[in-house]
Amino acid sequence: MTEAAVPSATQGRPNRSLRSLLFAMELDTRLLGMLAALAVIWLFFHLVSGGSFLTPRNLWNLSVQSASIAVMATGMVLIIVSRNIDLSVGAVLAFVGYTMAMVQAEWIPKTLGLGFDQPYTWLVALGVGLALGAAIGALQGFLVAYGGVPSFIVTLGGLLVWRGLIFRYQQGQTVAPLDGFFQLLGGGPKGALGAELSWLVGALACAGIVYTLWAGRRRRRRYDFPVRPMWAEVVIGAVGVAAIVVAVWVANSYLWPPALAAAAGFDTPPPVGIAYPVMIMLGVGLVMTYLATRRRFGRYVYAIGGNPEAAELGGVNVRRTILMTFVLMGVLCAISGAIQTARLNAAVTNLGVTNELDVISAAVIGGTSFAGGIGTIPGAILGAVVMQSLRSGMLLLNVDSPTQDVVVGVVLVAAVGFDAFLRRRAS
Amino acid sequence: MTMTTAEPVSQPAPPRAPLVEMRDIFVSFGGVHAVDGVSVDLHPGEVVGLVGGNGAGKSTLIRVLSGAHPADSGEVLIEGQPVTIANPRDAKALGIETIYQTLALAENIDAAGNVFLGRELRSRIGSLNDAAMESATRKVMGRLNPRFKNFKTSVKSLSGGQRQSVAIARAIHFNARVLIMDEPTAALGPAETAQVRELVAQLKEEGIGIFLISHDIHDVFDLADRIAVMLQGKLVGTVNKHDVTKDEVLAMIIMGKKPGEVTEKELEELHS
Numbered sequence: 001m002t003e004a005a006v007p008s009a010t011q012g013r014p015n016r017s018l019r020s021l022l023f024a025m026e027l028d029t030r031l032l033g034m035l036a037a038l039a040v041i042w043l044f045f046h047l048v049s050g051g052s053f054l055t056p057r058n059l060w061n062l063s064v065q066s067a068s069i070a071v072m073a074t075g076m077v078l079i080i081v082s083r084n085i086d087l088s089v090g091a092v093l094a095f096v097g098y099t100m101a102m103v104q105a106e107w108i109p110k111t112l113g114l115g116f117d118q119p120y121t122w123l124v125a126l127g128v129g130l131a132l133g134a135a136i137g138a139l140q141g142f143l144v145a146y147g148g149v150p151s152f153i154v155t156l157g158g159l160l161v162w163r164g165l166i167f168r169y170q171q172g173q174t175v176a177p178l179d180g181f182f183q184l185l186g187g188g189p190k191g192a193l194g195a196e197l198s199w200l201v202g203a204l205a206c207a208g209i210v211y212t213l214w215a216g217r218r219r220r221r222r223y224d225f226p227v228r229p230m231w232a233e234v235v236i237g238a239v240g241v242a243a244i245v246v247a248v249w250v251a252n253s254y255l256w257p258p259a260l261a262a263a264a265g266f267d268t269p270p271p272v273g274i275a276y277p278v279m280i281m282l283g284v285g286l287v288m289t290y291l292a293t294r295r296r297f298g299r300y301v302y303a304i305g306g307n308p309e310a311a312e313l314g315g316v317n318v319r320r321t322i323l324m325t326f327v328l329m330g331v332l333c334a335i336s337g338a339i340q341t342a343r344l345n346a347a348v349t350n351l352g353v354t355n356e357l358d359v360i361s362a363a364v365i366g367g368t369s370f371a372g373g374i375g376t377i378p379g380a381i382l383g384a385v386v387m388q389s390l391r392s393g394m395l396l397l398n399v400d401s402p403t404q405d406v407v408v409g410v411v412l413v414a415a416v417g418f419d420a421f422l423r424r425r426a427s
Numbered sequence: 428m429t430m431t432t433a434e435p436v437s438q439p440a441p442p443r444a445p446l447v448e449m450r451d452i453f454v455s456f457g458g459v460h461a462v463d464g465v466s467v468d469l470h471p472g473e474v475v476g477l478v479g480g481n482g483a484g485k486s487t488l489i490r491v492l493s494g495a496h497p498a499d500s501g502e503v504l505i506e507g508q509p510v511t512i513a514n515p516r517d518a519k520a521l522g523i524e525t526i527y528q529t530l531a532l533a534e535n536i537d538a539a540g541n542v543f544l545g546r547e548l549r550s551r552i553g554s555l556n557d558a559a560m561e562s563a564t565r566k567v568m569g570r571l572n573p574r575f576k577n578f579k580t581s582v583k584s585l586s587g588g589q590r591q592s593v594a595i596a597r598a599i600h601f602n603a604r605v606l607i608m609d610e611p612t613a614a615l616g617p618a619e620t621a622q623v624r625e626l627v628a629q630l631k632e633e634g635i636g637i638f639l640i641s642h643d644i645h646d647v648f649d650l651a652d653r654i655a656v657m658l659q660g661k662l663v664g665t666v667n668k669h670d671v672t673k674d675e676v677l678a679m680i681i682m683g684k685k686p687g688e689v690t691e692k693e694l695e696e697l698h699s
Binding site: 316 | 541
């Protein structure tokens with residue numbers, strides 16, 4: 001019996017060593033390590049590029065570029081945690097994105113003759129996309145869960161099928177332009193919250209952090225469980241609030257490009273604020289974290305990943321749970337498809353090419369284990385930001401695309417290798 | 428044992444239907460009869476030991492009752508009512524709980540998550556109520572293993588005995604009527620084994636019927652009221668513990684011969 005090896009969180013005053021400090025705060029050390037790695041990457045590029053990385057403009061762009069991969073990575077975590085894989089996300093994104101473009105650029109205005117830029121157009125397009133994404137996910141998930149075909153095979157087939165089907169629409173011609181409202185989903189100065197709303201969102205987020213800490217503490221008190229020392233709660237809350245304030249400040253420090261501002265009738269360029277795709281990503285991240293950690297569905301996904309037989313014997317409906325992870329993945333592909341097509345203001349046939357690799361890499365760099373049962377949503381989002389930071393930093397340094405691939409590939413393998421090393425040492 | 432001549436005995440009132448009755452169960456894996464027409468029953472507050480060598484079919488038989496594997500044919504009755512047990516959920520709904528030899532724990536999840544796996548407590552809006560689950564787990568673990576304190580770590584970091592406690596907690600927390608214990612002491616040290624024995628006695632007292640699968644004949648003799656012996660998928664026989672010796676049960680396990688069929692010479696050979 002080794003219970004004594006783990007000290008309770010309440011005992012003792014703040015200890016000297018960093019390890020025990022972190023332990024008292026009950027934080028995810030893996031996530032903290034990733035944040036540290038991200039800080040190192042950012043500082044490195046900032047110094048090497050002569051100070052052009054940590055600028056509001058670059059960071060704002062980074063946030064928008066990370067959004068669509070991060071959205072899909074949150075779903076990929078659950079897929080990989082439950083011991084499956086989805087290679088089709090890039091192709092599903094493309095097929096659904098193309099379909100949404102067809103709805104707003106062809107079918108509603110031309111086929112139905114209702115004209116362009118109707119107020120409902122973007123909603124109809126988005127609704128069709130989400131439903132189609134869910135249906136594709138359901139089909140693939142059904143084949144995996146009930147058909148007994150390995151997910152690697154089903155989604156490898158899906159990768160070919162969904163991308164191939166795009167060419168049925170208009171022989172693969174680019175579909176453009178998109179609906180004016182729909183375009184806002186892709187970001188850009190117009191597709192952002194502006195200064196006041198950004199601060200409002202920041203304030204709500206700060207309130208959310210404080211409330212979550214307070215409610216969690218109260219709940220544990222009610223059951224007489226050990227709680228974190230008060231100083232730890234204060235530190236966590238303060239760091240969280242500070243991070244949000246800085247992020248909003250950065251987003252608001254990025255101003256509209258002067259020409260665009262003048263064309264829109266502004267005397268001085270106003271702050272851009274948080275981009276819509278980033279808001280979408282944050283919303284998806286919150287919902288997915290809730291699903292993964294606070295709902296029965298998420299508990300089952302992790303149980304299946306930890307021990308599929310135990311989950312089945314425990315009465316978990318394993319097949320339905322697996323099916324649902326794929327449905328969710330399809331919906332997230334549709335959301336990312338909307339972001340990417342909106343950003344391009346067009347649907348092109350190479351939409352989302354190699355996105356499956358970026359999404360899987362983001363999840364894995366974020367600590368998701370292929371052995372199953374391990375992985376977090378915030379980790380995957382951070383993983384997407386790390387990947388995008390590498391790409392964007394190298395772009396600033398004029399590193400060519402093949403060399404970027406080499407670096408990203410090395411980082412991916414090194415990150416997972418380092419993680420495996422740490423895990424082995426811990427056990 | 429002396430056979431009395433048939434004479435009308437004053438029968439007690441017809442006994443209530445057994446808690447569990449498995450009738451003529453067949454299970455085969457690709458032509459091999461793992462369970463070949465076996466019938467056993469179990470009464471409230473009774474411990475029936477199920478013994479046999481490796482591959483005798485005892486685990487397979489019990490997996491039929493726990494819903495882990497469907498029978499090819501045969502009937503299961505609970506309190507006289509025929510029931511269908513197609514999956515573990517059905518079994519649990521009928522109050523049949525199982526402690527598997529493998530423990531069947533999700534190692535990446537904490538003790539409370541495992542105890543409540545498949546039966547999570549939820550708030551009004553359907554969120555997991557982790558605090559309530561942890562609280563209930565602390566209570567049941569306090570009874571099973573008072574020294575257990577690791578409620579925040581995943582099961583992976585627990586010792587064998589602690590894991591066993593979690594598996595047992597999961598089985599007894601939900602007011603089981605029937606408890607299946609598959610080699611419950613195989614992974615345990617002497618102190619923990621004693622704890623499990625105490626628990627079996629206590630649960631028996633509470634009127635729970637227990638199927639105890641064990642390869643340890645001493646365990647079975649100490650805990651069981653009746654002993655069912657299987658050999659090569661077939662039931663050799665079910666005997667009352669007080670009517671037989673350990674040697675006679677051994678003869679059943681090894682030679683498939685019931686007490687009375689076995690000769691003194693054969694019994695002696697068992698010891699050589």
